Amino acid sequence: MSEFYLGARSLLRLRGIHPDLVRVVKRAIEITDVDFTVLEGVRSAARQRQLVASGASRTLRSRHLTGHAVDLGAYVGGHVRWDWPLYYSIESAMKQAAKDVGVNIEWGGDWTSFKDGPHWQLPWAQYPA
Numbered sequence: 541m542s543e544f545y546l547g548a549r550s551l552l553r554l555r556g557i558h559p560d561l562v563r564v565v566k567r568a569i570e571i572t573d574v575d576f577t578v579l580e581g582v583r584s585a586a587r588q589r590q591l592v593a594s595g596a597s598r599t600l601r602s603r604h605l606t607g608h609a610v611d612l613g614a615y616v617g618g619h620v621r622w623d624w625p626l627y628y629s630i631e632s633a634m635k636q637a638a639k640d641v642g643v644n645i646e647w648g649g650d651w652t653s654f655k656d657g658p659h660w661q662l663p664w665a666q667y668p669a
């Protein structure tokens with residue numbers, strides 16, 4: 541068990557997220573070696589359009605729009621950090637957590653064209669919008 545827990549802000553950002561994905565995140569925080577925070581959950585269409593326009597996202601069909609995706613940021617020394625090794629630690633925890641609670645998830649870090657280390661989502665096939 542880790543010493544980490546989801547803070548009030550993280551819990552707020554999980555509002556509207558599909559309960560299966562919430563279960564994975566809540567299990568992951570119990571077992572992760574690296575603390576993380578929920579950066580973003582449900583996203584408005586307006587914000588998604590902004591992100592695509594700025595190049596931060598590649599799709600208007602983001603799973604964030606429907607509550608099927610969350611972004612997790614490594615939280616170390618009081619700051620969100622972007623170094624990849626931290627995200628591989630979170631990856632281990634999230635994938636183990638998904639097994640523990642019996643939910644299939646996809647990691648943006650496994651994508652080949654546009655790697656998105658903070659991004660986690662429920663698969664379209666099993667969870668159509």
Ligand SMILES: [Zn+2]
Nearest residue numbers: 609610611659
């Ligand atoms: Zn995302």
